[in-house]
Amino acid sequence: MNDFLPEDTILIVDDEPANIKTLASTLGQHYRVLAATSGEQALDIIFERSCELDLILLDVLMPGLTGYDVNARVRSYPETANIPIIFITARTDPDEEARGLDMGAVDYIGKPFHPVTVQARVKTQIELKKHKEYLDDMVAARTQELIQAREDIVLRLAKAAETRDNETGMHIIRLSKLCEMLARAIGMKRTMARTLATASLMHDVGKIGIPDNILLKPGRHTEEERAIMQTHTTLGGEILADGDNDLLIMAREIALTHHERWDGTGYPCGLKGEEIPLEGRITSVCDVFDALTSVRPYKEAWSVEKAAAFLRENSGSMFEPRLVDLFLANLDQVLDIISAYQDEPERILQPN
Structure with missing residues (x-):
């Protein structure tokens, strides 16, 4: 034999x-x-x-x-x-x-x-x-198990943070998928794009530190309340500080910079253009589009056309023009992601 x-x-x-x-x-x-x-x-x-x-x-x-x-x-x-x-x-x-x-x-x-x-x-x-x-x-299988375990832990922590906000757990999943799609569209390597997808789940983790009366307020915030609300970026940065691996380092960058604006008028640091890390710029586009097209207790969902028009109108001011162009050029993929990870109406949180 x-x-x-x-x-x-x-x-x-x-x-x-x-x-x-x-x-x-x-x-x-x-x-x-x-x-x-x-x-x-x-x-x-x-x-x-x-x-x-x-x-x-x-x-x-x-x-x-x-x-x-x-x-x-x-x-x-x-x-x-x-x-x-x-x-x-x-x-x-x-x-x-x-x-x-x-x-x-x-x-x-x-x-x-x-x-x-x-x-x-x-x-x-x-x-x-x-x-x-x-x-x-064997190494590949074990590595995949560790990656999956890491992603599962991050997702659960991110969902825990989201339960304090007027958003659903599906928002962060859609955001993650959209960020990965846009990262791949600009040529980011697959492994880095996947890390970005996981890191983006923690973009609002700092909201854990925002008082409920401000975080869950259904109406407009006062100037003082808005200033407190904006500290969720720096709080997220503090929570994720001192990370010694690529995921936590990137997650901290995203938490700190996803509300910065291309023209330098964002917060918390007023970074401008490419001073804003690419991961933060990508997350900003995806986060805003998904928020606009999602139902919230305080708003109706915008149509895709209206949300796309908002991105175009704010290209060069709020968002990096290149990313807006690529996002809208891949709108079919965007809609597929939104369709695949829709909110369950009964899970949409109501304000206190």
């Missing part, structure tokens, strides 16, 4: 058909074997079938592209960089072997071939590759 499944695939690259025949005969009983007689042909196979390849046996000295050239190309692309390569060569110079290993090769096999040696070294590299993939999968 074979130790390896038939789908274990090896690519043999050598400009001498006799060498390919010898290696194929040695390995074909245990592996699926592909062959190329030039570096150029090898690259075509590698890039077309990278997901199938478990190992490459690569001749060093070939006309045209050498084995070193092929190795360099393979290592330069993320899709192929982790395919193990064993160099095969008639050279016995230790410096050449060291050069190949420095370039990322996992082993060297000398010519003429000794079947037992070839089989043993190939078996070792196949096993190492499978073990690495297994460990990578």
Whole structure:
């Protein structure tokens, strides 16, 4: 019974058909074997079938592209960089072997071939590759569990803060999704956009420190009350201060700056333009749009058209123009998010 499944695939690259025949005969009983007689042909196979390849046996000295050239190309692309390569060569110079290993090769096999040696070294590299993939999968799964746990904890804390306000828990979820969408639209990397989505959940965490008679007041605030209400930004910054990880650092930036305005007339610091962190600028656009289009005990929901017009009218004053343009250019995605995470009418809090 074979130790390896038939789908274990090896690519043999050598400009001498006799060498390919010898290696194929040695390995074909245990592996699926592909062959190329030039570096150029090898690259075509590698890039077309990278997901199938478990190992490459690569001749060093070939006309045209050498084995070193092929190795360099393979290592330069993320899709192929982790395919193990064993160099095969008639050279016995230790410096050449060291050069190949420095370039990322996992082993060297000398010519003429000794079947037992070839089989043993190939078996070792196949096993190492499978073990690495297994460990990578375990790490990825555990990492995902930790990310999910972190996000769940943040969401629960954010919902706890929202229960003191005239907003529903769905607002912060929509905001999170909208922020991630807009971040991706401006080219932010997926992992950073996801961190932003989680951090934005805590944008109003400082409202925990606002007295109920002001926070839940159904009518207009007095000037004094408005000043107290605005301190939720700095209170949020204090709550989230001294964080030593990317999530808490970003969450603090958002809590402090999501009420700053592009023209410098916002609060708490009157930051202007790109002085406002990008995360705060993104959250501002998304927060305002969702608030406008949501029902509150003290207001009806605005239509999408009216809310979009508000963003346009305040582009360059309240909001960064680039972000407004991108947000409205992706309005179909915005509406999908709002539709998927609608408020439950019975959950909308009434003022005391």
